[in-house]
Amino acid sequence: MGVKLVFLGKLADLAGAPDKDVRGPLDWRGLLDALPGPLGEAARGDTVRLALNGTVLADKAALGAADGDEVALLPPVSGG
Amino acid sequence: MKDVRLLHGDLSPGNAMTAFSAAHPEAGGIVSFVGKVRPDGDVEALELRHYAPLTLAGMQQLAEATLARWRLDGVLLHHRTGALKPGDPIVLVAAAARHRRDAFEAAQFAMDHLKSDAWFWKREKRADGWRWVEPRGQDHADLARWT
Numbered sequence: 001m002g003v004k005l006v007f008l009g010k011l012a013d014l015a016g017a018p019d020k021d022v023r024g025p026l027d028w029r030g031l032l033d034a035l036p037g038p039l040g041e042a043a044r045g046d047t048v049r050l051a052l053n054g055t056v057l058a059d060k061a062a063l064g065a066a067d068g069d070e071v072a073l074l075p076p077v078s079g080g
Numbered sequence: 081m082k083d084v085r086l087l088h089g090d091l092s093p094g095n096a097m098t099a100f101s102a103a104h105p106e107a108g109g110i111v112s113f114v115g116k117v118r119p120d121g122d123v124e125a126l127e128l129r130h131y132a133p134l135t136l137a138g139m140q141q142l143a144e145a146t147l148a149r150w151r152l153d154g155v156l157l158h159h160r161t162g163a164l165k166p167g168d169p170i171v172l173v174a175a176a177a178r179h180r181r182d183a184f185e186a187a188q189f190a191m192d193h194l195k196s197d198a199w200f201w202k203r204e205k206r207a208d209g210w211r212w213v214e215p216r217g218q219d220h221a222d223l224a225r226w227t
Contacts, residue, residue, distance in 0.1 A: 008131055009201030010212040054133030072131055078202035078213040079195040 003065045005034070006072040011048070014039045024067035028060055031071065042075070049074045081154040082143040086136045091160050091169045100156050100174050107153045107176035111183040113191055115171040117164050125205040126164045135161075135199040142198070146175070146190045150182040157190060159198070189226055196223045 003024040007015040015035075022034045031050075032040050042048055050057045051072040052065055065071050083100060093114045101110055117126050130136075139157050146155045156174040164170060171194060175186035196219035203212045 006131065008129065009203075012129075013212075051131070051134060054137070056134070070133075072133070074131070074134075074199070075201070076215045077196075077198065077200055078215060079198070079200065079219050 001067050003067060004070045005031075006070060007039075008072060009075040009078070011039065011042060011073050011075055014042060024065060024069065026063065026065040026069075026071065028063045031063060043073055047076045082140070082147060083154065083156040083158075084136070084139045084143050085158045086130065086139065087158055087160050088162050091158055091172060093169055093172045096156065096158055096172055097174060100154065100176065104153045104176040106178075107183075108178045109180045109183050110174055110176045111180070111187040112156075112172065112174040113187050114169050115173075115191070117166050117168045117170055119166040122206045123166060123204050124207075126166075126170075127203050127205075127210075128161045128164065128170070129201045129203075130161045131199055138197075138199050139194075142190060142193050145193075146186050149189065150175070150177065150186040151179070152177045152182060152186055155186060155190065157194065159194065159200070161200070192219075192222045192226065195219045 002021040003026045005020045005022060007018055012018045032043060035043050050060045050063060051074060052063065053070055057063060097112055139159065143155050143157055153176040158172040160170045173187050173190045175183040177183040203210050
């Protein structure tokens with residue numbers, strides 16, 4: 001069991017799948033290493049936020065995920 | 081009292097309002113708003129995606145904030161997810177209160193927040209395929225008046 005990455009909105013299209021498992025533990029640097037090309041660039045953008053197990057992180061760079069955790073990549077919402 | 085739902089199937093505003101009204105016999109008035117998928121040029125379909133750990137919890141927090149800000153008997157927030165067609169109801173907001181002004185303002189407050197900072201991602205299908213909808217500046221301007 002690894003860390004589950006969940007891609008919301010257009011990030012799912014960039015990833016080619018709604019989620020992806022990567023090996024834990026995972027920090028911010030490790031997350032960027034796990035996201036190739038445009039997906040990694042998008043994740044770096046100021047408007048993309050991260051949630052760890054359903055809690056939005058105030059600082060993406062403070063990410064610390066372990067095996068069994070879920071990390072969601074959240075682009076700006078479109079509104080309801 | 082709050083009635084907050086994320087609906088994967090049909091949203092029936094009529095049925096929901098009948099039940100909400102019956103649940104609040106003490107209210108002097110109820111304001112409701114139904115948002116529909118706007119028939120807009122060549123939009124053929126709309127898909128709303130959500131993130132389960134955040135979306136419903138965020139709607140619950142919004143309902144709590146609405147109840148805390150106005151004198152209400154109850155608030156209702158129902159929102160669709162999944163595939164929709166132009167004309168389909170996508171959101172229903174209602175506020176029940178002793179007096180109308182609280183109900184009107186509470187419904188607007190809840191709706192402005194749902195439109196701008198609820199955890200939904202939307203894409204539209206047109207003749208040339210699916211495209212993600214970017215945030216609208218107007219929605220954020222609408223939100224600013226409540227701060």
